[in-house]
Amino acid sequence: MKLFEKYPALKWLTNKYALTGLGFVIWMIFLDANNYFIHAELDQQIENLENDIEFYEETLAEERELLHQLETNPEAFERYARENFGMHKEGETITIIEYETEQDE
Secondary structure (H helix, E strand, O other): OHHHHHOHHHHHHOOHHHHHHHHHHHHHHHHOOOOHHHHHHHHHHHHHHHHHHHHHHHHHHHHHHHHHHHHHOHHHHHHHHHHHHOOOOOOOOOOOOOOOOOOOO
């Protein structure tokens, strides 16, 4: 009994309910199929997917704006077709000038 008087926490740790609860907590954090580490990994995947959703929504908004401009302005449509698809009118010669740029690594 002197040991329990000297260390009151030891009395609490030797309680069968405390041991069972501690075992349960250890099981749920480290050993269970849905442990903490799996949840952390899934949370990271969810965050990445939410970032992807945000990126694609922004891209979609930009593309819709471009489509609206191309539908309303025939000159913009023609310029876009020439710049991006190399289209030209009959009898017209197109010269494409490409500049060297540094590539990001």
